[in-house]
Amino acid sequence: MTAQAVPALTGTGHPVVDTVTAAVYEVPTDQPEADGTLAWSSTTLVVAQVTGGGRTGLGYTYGAAACKPLIDRELAGAVTGHGVLDTGAALEAMIRAVRNLARPGVAGYAISAVETALWDLKGILLGAPVCSLLGSVRDTVPVYGSGGFTTYDEPAARAQLERWTSDLAIPRVKIKIGESWGTAQARDLARIAFARGVIGPDAELYVDANGGYTRKQAVRMARAMAEHDVTWFEEPVSSDDLDGLREVRDQVDPDVTAGEYGYDLPYFARMVDAQAVDCLQVDVTRCGGITEWLRAAAVAAARGLQVSGHCAPNLHAHVAAAVPNLRHLEYFHDHARIEAMLFDGALDPSGGVLRPDRSRPGFGLTLRDADCARYRVA
Numbered sequence: 360m361t362a363q364a365v366p367a368l369t370g371t372g373h374p375v376v377d378t379v380t381a382a383v384y385e386v387p388t389d390q391p392e393a394d395g396t397l398a399w400s401s402t403t404l405v406v407a408q409v410t411g412g413g414r415t416g417l418g419y420t421y422g423a424a425a426c427k428p429l430i431d432r433e434l435a436g437a438v439t440g441h442g443v444l445d446t447g448a449a450l451e452a453m454i455r456a457v458r459n460l461a462r463p464g465v466a467g468y469a470i471s472a473v474e475t476a477l478w479d480l481k482g483i484l485l486g487a488p489v490c491s492l493l494g495s496v497r498d499t500v501p502v503y504g505s506g507g508f509t510t511y512d513e514p515a516a517r518a519q520l521e522r523w524t525s526d527l528a529i530p531r532v533k534i535k536i537g538e539s540w541g542t543a544q545a546r547d548l549a550r551i552a553f554a555r556g557v558i559g560p561d562a563e564l565y566v567d568a569n570g571g572y573t574r575k576q577a578v579r580m581a582r583a584m585a586e587h588d589v590t591w592f593e594e595p596v597s598s599d600d601l602d603g604l605r606e607v608r609d610q611v612d613p614d615v616t617a618g619e620y621g622y623d624l625p626y627f628a629r630m631v632d633a634q635a636v637d638c639l640q641v642d643v644t645r646c647g648g649i650t651e652w653l654r655a656a657a658v659a660a661a662r663g664l665q666v667s668g669h670c671a672p673n674l675h676a677h678v679a680a681a682v683p684n685l686r687h688l689e690y691f692h693d694h695a696r697i698e699a700m701l702f703d704g705a706l707d708p709s710g711g712v713l714r715p716d717r718s719r720p721g722f723g724l725t726l727r728d729a730d731c732a733r734y735r736v737a
Contacts, residue, residue, distance in 0.1 A: 373442045374412030374484065376449070379435035379473060381407050381427040383737035386697050390515065392508040395537025395571030402693045404701070404734075405430075406726060407472035409480050411443035416480025416721060420644035421671065421694060422468030427737050429469040433457060438473060443484060446477045450650050467622035467645050474648025475674055475722075482721035489649065489722055490715040493681035499712035500679045502672060503565060506692035507534025509543075513553060519692065520557045529690065529711040531563035533591065536580075537571025544576075548583055555587040565591035566613075572596055574603045581611035589613050593640075604635035614638055618655075619669040621646050627655045631662045638686050642669035649678050656682040673698045673705055676713040677722060688713070698724075701731050 384404040392399055405426040406419045420426060437456035441449045453473060457466040482489045504523030507516060516534070523529040534554050536547040555564055566589050572580060577595035592613040596603040598620055608615040614637035621627050622645055630636060639659040643652045656666045660683070668675035668688030672695055675688045690708050699705045704723040706713045716723040 373444050376409055376411045376438050376441050376443055376477075378410045379407065379430060379438050379476075381405055381430035381469075381472065382731075382735060383424045383427050384701070384731055384734040385424075385736045386700070386734050388693060389696065391510045392693070393510045393538075394508065394535040394567065395569040396540055397569070398510070402697060404697055405468070405472055407469075407476040409438070409443075409473065409476040411480055412484050414480060414483050416476045416478070416483055417724065417726060418472045418475025418477070418479055418648070418722075419671075419674070420468040420472040420475075422472075422644070423465055424737050425465050426469040426472060429457075429460070429466060430473055433460070434469055434473050438477070443477065443480050446474065446481060447650060449477055450474050450647060454647070463622040463626075467647065471644045471646065471648045474650065475643065478649045479721035479724075486720050488715055488717050488720060489677035490680040491717065493649070493653070493678060495680045495715075496683050497680050497685075499714050500668075500676050500685070501531075501687040501712055502529060502690040502708050503531035503533055503563070503687055503711075504529045504692075504708075505533045505565075505567075505670075505689045507532070507550075507554065509535050509538040509550075516550070516553065517557050520554060523690075524558045524562050527709050527711070529708060530561070531565065531687070531711070532558055533565035533567055533593070533689070535569065536566045537568030539571075541568070541571040541573065541576055544580065544583075547580065551584050551587050551589065560588075563591070564589050565593065567593035568595050570594045570597035570600075574600075574606050577607045578610045581607070581613060585612060591616060591638075593617065594619075598630075601630060601633040601635045604630075605633055608635065608637060616640055616667065619645070621655065623647065624651065624654055624658060627658045631658055631664060636664070638665050638667050640667050640669045642671070643674050643678060644671045645669075652678050653682065656684060660684040670694050671698075672708070672713060673702065673724060674722065676706055676715050680715055701727055701734075703727055
């Protein structure tokens with residue numbers, strides 16, 4: 360009889376983290392994409408896998424390939440040997456391990472990938488979905504369709520908008536504006552009018568300038584788009600310009616939003632305390648994972664604000680289900696497409712909501728290795 364390996368245990372008898380590894384996948388977009396300040400032709404997915412107790416959990420981030428060596432070395436060294444149920448301790452160990460590397464940026468993405476993998480592993484070992492471990496406050500999570508890239512011609516934009524509103528019955532959508540750093544205002548306004556014409560009068564229309572406008576320009580644009588009932592104005596100016604966000608917020612009717620580039624709690628506290636936003640965006644693949652997302656949501660709740668999950672819909676669904684001050688999460692075209700392509704268990708947004716699958720432990724996602732192989736670059 361072959362001897363079976365015995366999982367390592369903590370002093371309390373709980374299994375510990377045995378290994379932490381990462382893989383990088385580069386997935387081409389289905390057509391050229393751009394927003395107001397950036398263009399791209401592929402999306403990078405970094406998947407972290409954590410083993411312990413004889414099982415494996417996975418988490419991920421949409422960051423640079425540079426996340427992989429950081430995960431394989433510094434973060435693996437920080438987490439290995441920690442109890443798999445002690446996600447808080449593991450997060451603190453990772454934050455301390457990157458002290459001299461700077462947490463914002465690549466380190467923040469890498470920490471988020473490992474931290475979400477730890478939560479997945481915890482759920483798998485306990486036989487429960489992550490939303491139940493966190494304590495759900497809702498069964499469904501509202502989403503909005505997001506894409507509407509500035510590179511789209513009218514047929515491509517129409518097809519995407521109609522798929523969201525007609526095929527999937529998502530009652531809220533977002534398009535990109537601020538084209539070429541705000542130098543194509545006439546086209547921005549024409550695209551907003553076009554989108555409203557496609558989705559009809561009842562669906563909510565959101566816009567995202569990705570920081571492409573100046574302060575007064577953003578105010579003028581908000582007034583010009585008022586006839587199309589735009590209710591969400593994301594990053595009208597740079598998210599680093601808190602005074603500018605507040606100035607725009609004070610003068611326009613749509614809700615002003617930002618926060619997707621937050622990597623730690625001080626960032627979110629500064630934005631909230633500056634009264635810069637009507638709704639705080641938080642990204643679970645950047646901010647430090649599930650634990651920090653919940654803390655950021657609490658920072659917003661303390662000031663009477665709602666939060667919105669930025670991108671990565673299948674990771675956000677579980678944590679979004681666990682906070683009372685949620686507005687919605689972003690069903691971003693690139694990420695939704697990749698998650699459906701490469702994972703079993705990706706959630707269906709039909710009806711404008713995601714429903715975490717309570718019959719599957721963890722996040723309920725498994726990587727389809729055969730489908731991933733062609734995109735793996737590291």
